[in-house]
Amino acid sequence: MTLHFFLTTAIILSISLNIILLFRLRKKRKQLLKYSSQLQKFRDLSTKLRDIVVQREETFYKNLHELSIGFLKNVKKSYLITFDGEYGQVVSALGDTSAKEKKVRKIDLPYSVERVYLVEKDKLSAIFEPSLDTSVTSDTSSKKILVTDIHIGGELKGKLLIERDEPFVSDEIDTIKSLSGFLTSFMATHSYVTSQGKFQKDMILTIIRILEYHDPYTKGHSKNVANLASLLAEKLGLSDELIRKTYWAALVHDIGKIVIPSTILNKEGKLTIEEFEIIKKHPVYGHDFLSTSADLRELARYVYHHHERWDGKGYPSGLSGEDIPLISRIIAVVDAWDAMRSSRPYRKGLSKEEALKELIEHSGIQFDPNIVRTFVKLIREHLVD
Ligand SMILES: [Fe+2]
Structure with missing residues (x-):
């Protein structure tokens, strides 16, 4: 009797343990699959981005922008903005071409999100005025707007803003969050390549001026x-x-x-x-x-x-x-x-x-x-x- 009780308990315990292990494994597998799919997205992106670093300014930002949000479905509007001090510029606008080439002003709020304004004929009109809970850094349940900051050398150099009708799911938010680091390195490399190009161009233009003097x-x-x-x-x-x-x-x-x-x-x-x-x-x-x-x-x-x-x-x-x-x-x-x-x-x-x-x-x-x-x-x- 005692032996029978002991065996039954052992079998029940073993089955329960296996079930728990199975659940854990399935959870781990799901997590692994999630990371592997994210990793694949970044791998594809980095291959494509490698070729665009040397492109001209306008093409570079347009391609960078399209590639960055390419994995998201049903995007309504999206802006890639670069800042130089207080003012910035919409360098690429998807779904709202009227915003392109316009100046943008950054107004800091005492939180991690800033409002972004278009400066048009001395009039400020908000293209994005996310309420404080729409940042990727805050509570992210049922958000339809994502804002991610791009820092280069500790300075805010850009923002990626995405809006759509349906909420973003946590996987998408995680990917976008990680993407900002990626965008940073590509924008920094591009700015380095551009500055090198500018130096060479200035040198050559100096020689051309000597030729014109001659x-x-x-x-x-x-x-x-x-x-x-x-x-x-x-x-x-x-x-x-x-x-x-x-x-x-x-x-x-x-x-x-x-x-x-x-x-x-x-x-x-x-x-x-x-x-x-x-x-x-x-x-x-x-x-x-x-x-x-x-x-x-x-x-x-x-x-x-x-x-x-x-x-x-x-x-x-x-x-x-x-x-x-x-x-x-x-x-x-x-x-x-x-x-x-x-x-x-x-x-x-x-x-x-x-x-x-x-x-x-x-x-x-x-x-x-x-x-x-x-x-x-x-x-x-x-x-x-
Ligand atoms: Fe000639």
Whole structure:
């Protein structure tokens, strides 16, 4: 009897223990699955974000924003805001494009949430005025608005605001909370890349100013060609990376003219054959200067070929057609356009229509016909003066 009682109790205890263990295991498994799904989300996000760090400001924020909230369903409105001191800017707005490009003011409240206002014509209108309980840092049951702060170096540098009609569940809130750390590192990396880019750009613009001092008739030419060539590259459907390279190569395309005597560069009459031979060396000099740096070697190649012609009668290599690097072919068209449009002391610049006619006449001979076609469209659509 005692043995039977003992055995029954042991079996009941063992079954209960197993049930408890099973429940615990199921709970652990659920937790593990939750973490693994979160981890997967971050892994996917980091892969996508890795490629956008070097993108231009507007594209970078738009992509960062879309990727960050991509896993959330039925988002009504969302804003990514960056702050510089008291004022900030909506750098990306989803579901409310009118808010884009507008200034935002941050008004601190004595709590962890701040109201965010749009500053429009000296009038403040709230785009987001979350009541205190809507922050991710406070009670999060049945919340339809999420606000998460982005800190860089201890300073509030941005906010991600998300609104939808249905409440956020705890999993989504957890993911968004963890995401703010992620956003911080990507925004910090982007700002570092941008500041590096700004330093390089300032250095190059200084060298361009020296060139313009040496050859005053090219004043503004390098910048014009860079702006227009990158616009044309965009219109041709090139990647962000290639658009950026087009801008830099176009900016420095005539850098080799620094070592051409100013008496030749500034000569008003016709050049002699010997003088023209000297001028023709500027792409080679430009290439030599730039290729001393490993980072600039690719740009050096584009600079080297910017006076090649589609028919192979250009210089310095006499390359023809698609053997000429695409970026050099783009620069060739825009360079000719800007030179024709600008006035010199000895001749007046051509009108828009006259210059377009020249480009079209030389399309397929001097210039890549596809690039000329796209360029003419760009000018005709009044996108460019
Ligand atoms: Fe040139």
